[in-house]
Amino acid sequence: MGPSWWKIKKDKRKQKKGKASEYLELAAASDNDDEPSTDLEGVLHGPSLLLLHRPSGAVFSSERDGGGRLVRVGDWSVTGGIQLTERAHAAVDPDVDYPFDVDQDNHCETSVDAEVDYPFEVDQDDHCETCAEAYAHIAPLLEALAAAKGKPKAKLRIYDPYYCQGSVVANFVALGFPRVHNVKEDFYRVIEEGRVPKHDALVTNPPYSGDHVERLLRHCVSSKRPWLLLLPNYVYTKEFYRQLTAASKTAVFITPPKRYHYYRQSSERKTSPFITFWYIDLGPKHTQAALAAWQAAQARLPESERCCLARAASALPYRCMDSSDPLRKRERDRRRSKQRLQKLRGGGVSGGGSGGGGGGGGGGGGGG
Numbered sequence: 001m002g003p004s005w006w007k008i009k010k011d012k013r014k015q016k017k018g019k020a021s022e023y024l025e026l027a028a029a030s031d032n033d034d035e036p037s038t039d040l041e042g043v044l045h046g047p048s049l050l051l052l053h054r055p056s057g058a059v060f061s062s063e064r065d066g067g068g069r070l071v072r073v074g075d076w077s078v079t080g081g082i083q084l085t086e087r088a089h090a091a092v093d094p095d096v097d098y099p100f101d102v103d104q105d106n107h108c109e110t111s112v113d114a115e116v117d118y119p120f121e122v123d124q125d126d127h128c129e130t131c132a133e134a135y136a137h138i139a140p141l142l143e144a145l146a147a148a149k150g151k152p153k154a155k156l157r158i159y160d161p162y163y164c165q166g167s168v169v170a171n172f173v174a175l176g177f178p179r180v181h182n183v184k185e186d187f188y189r190v191i192e193e194g195r196v197p198k199h200d201a202l203v204t205n206p207p208y209s210g211d212h213v214e215r216l217l218r219h220c221v222s223s224k225r226p227w228l229l230l231l232p233n234y235v236y237t238k239e240f241y242r243q244l245t246a247a248s249k250t251a252v253f254i255t256p257p258k259r260y261h262y263y264r265q266s267s268e269r270k271t272s273p274f275i276t277f278w279y280i281d282l283g284p285k286h287t288q289a290a291l292a293a294w295q296a297a298q299a300r301l302p303e304s305e306r307c308c309l310a311r312a313a314s315a316l317p318y319r320c321m322d323s324s325d326p327l328r329k330r331e332r333d334r335r336r337s338k339q340r341l342q343k344l345r346g347g348g349v350s351g352g353g354s355g356g357g358g359g360g361g362g363g364g365g366g367g368g
Contacts, residue, residue, distance in 0.1 A: 041323055045082050052076055059084070130205040130230060132171045134260055137307050138203070138228055138278055139175045141254075144293035145201060145226060148286040154178055159199035161187035161216075162206050191219060201282075205230035208274070214240045221245070226282040230260075232274035234322040236313045250287040253310040254278040254294075255320045275320055 041052045050073065051060040059074040059082055074084035146156040153176050160168050160182040172180045181197045190196055202225060206216045213235055220227040221244050235241050236253070245251045255277040282290050291309065298306045310316045314327055321328035 043082070045084075050074075050082065052082070130168065130171075131260060131262065132174070134205070134230055134256070134278075135168075135171045135175060135203075137254065137256055138280075139177075140297035141228070141280070141282075141290055141294040142177060142201060142203070144290040145282060145286055147293070148289045149200060156201065157181070157197075157199045159197055159202045160204045161190070161196075161202065162204050188215065196223075199225065201226040201228060203228045205276075208232055214238075217241065217244050220281070221248075224283065226286065227280070229279045230276055231279050232276050233316075233320055234274065234324070235279065236316075237322050237324055245281070248281055250284055251279070251281040252287075252291070253313070253316060253320075254280060255308045255310065255317055257305055257307060277320055 041054065043050050043052050051070070052058075053060070054076070057076045058072055059076050061071040061073050072085075074082055076082050142156060142158070143153045146153040149156070156177055156179060158172060158177055158180045160180065163182055163184040166182060166184075168182050169180045172178070181199065202220055202223070204216070206212050206229065208231075213229075213231060216229065217240070220229070260276050281287075295309065298309075308317050308320075310320075313325075318328065318331050321331075
């Protein structure tokens, strides 16, 4: 007589929980990330942006709840795709072991005015103001750029072509950069009409929907002026990015010590659908001196507050790499194999013997 139905169900639950525990152990061994090596992926479901954790099949909202926790909204399978639940805005089930660590500290929050009227077509999902901390991370670089141009930082002309609520001006003024051009106008029309304002650096967090990022990058590269763009981590894997920056010897990345989070006033929820970091090219004339000054400023900070400089996509910190990056996949597999090996060596050994070596998940560092 075979096992009873409840015994089978219990065994399946135990097996599922064991798999989740394994993910948690692997995550803990990686490098104390906010979220582990098994990253969430941003996916479009109709007009909505959702976050998919492929190994577990869990689907989450791109917006977090008031406590900064992920909000599960459905399930995913290879055959059935995404199926949203009726309780689409319920909190994550506290009884389920998810392979994530949700860090509620260091959330960068800035509100967005839902009442602003824009003289151009907008996607409300694009409208999240950039947190002040993100600008602070590049302030030493901009100050060094100003010095390389032979002017005080108060005279550096910064251009942000995408208007959201206008807080970028206040953020830069607080950092000592009062000359910021950020007005409510159609950037693409400004380009067509030849009205791009004079500037020393273009600094922006553009809309991520549609072809905004590609159009912006084409303008930046053709302008031959320094640019600093806050973009999702998947952008460096796109063919248009590789083609447009292929000739550059000075394009770099700066990743934050903690993942940037954004806040929408309309929903009163924190959101961070993508890992974002700075894509930067100051040009051959100013890059070396500016980066040297920036690195000197970073060295004066506590290690936990330092950003990471990557001079190539292959040098990005592990947890900042896009999930489709083959380098990330290889590193993930290496870490998992190492963790399993350590588990085998450590299990069942009592006293003496050669034993297994120590060493944690290591690597990674920086952003995310």
